[in-house]
Amino acid sequence: MLSAGPPRPTVGIRDVAALARVSPTTVSNVLSGNRPVSSATRERVEWAIEQLGYRPNLSARNLRLRQGGLIAVAVPEIDVPYFAELIGHVVQDARERGYTVLVDQTNGRLEAERFVLSGMNPGMVDGIIFSPLGIQRAEFETRRDTTPLVLLGERITGAGLDHVAIDNVAAVADATGYLIQQGHRRIAAIGHQDPRGGGTAPQRTEGYRQALDRARIPYDAALVVHTKKYHRRDGAVATAELLDRGVDVDAIFAYNDLLALGAIHTLHERGLRVPEDVAVIGMDDIDDGRYSTPTLSTVAPDKPTIARTALDLLLDRMAGEPQAPRQIVIPHTLVVRNST
Structure with a gap:
């Protein structure tokens, strides 16, 4: 033996x-x-860790901090590629730091977002990374739950919470400005929505209008198309609406990449060439855009940095770090591909 x-x-x-x-x-x-x-x-x-084969005693650490090692990420839609890719970065980064991630989908419903804001049942998670869609600023300002919370997406001013986002106005102004530099003047904007909560769509519309103003191109409301959601079908339907109305258009800025992919689909169906007849640019730099035909030009938010920064802020709060609320703006990059 x-x-x-x-x-x-x-x-x-x-x-x-x-x-x-x-x-x-x-x-x-x-x-x-x-x-x-x-x-x-x-x-x-x-x-040294590798040489010694050291493994952190996560249970002891969590016991000292009175934590269970579980954090939550709450987003409107898990199956939207942007959120799926962002969550993947959060999960990987959190795992390396000894935390498990619970993922929640709110669908932008107020009751679901209020559940997140209330801490998702007291004591269930140690902290929350939250991308709100429909909840109003006043509800953040009157929040009573003490679960550490970091916001993603559009800034909800005065909420008194840590927040991580890109500058949507500047990002869209860059994308629209690029189309203008390429000689386009009849640039459609697909994806405007009435303001909800922090308001992604109004910020992106503002960036679009700023770029037109700088180039002294008159704003034409006929070129701005509302969509209910930001899915491929919405982009396809919105582009068909533009063409059916006989709107003269030589380029499209879509408020996200899924809308842009839907737009390209309709343009191909109508016999229009991309980018020769109509150039198309999106936003988010999802993986699908690298493999579409043509490949999709886009605005790329730095998703790994967004995830890491949000987690940094959250762990600071979970450790009881006494700091004023922090508003972190993450850089974006204009990625030019074949669709423009």
């Missing part, structure tokens, strides 16, 4: 610190990601 041998000694955070020649606090900062650490120091700590 083989002997199991003596028990393997437990490797602790101090052992890692000694091997890496840093303090235990520095090792904790590398593991949690809550404090900046130089790349050289991080590499030494990660090397």
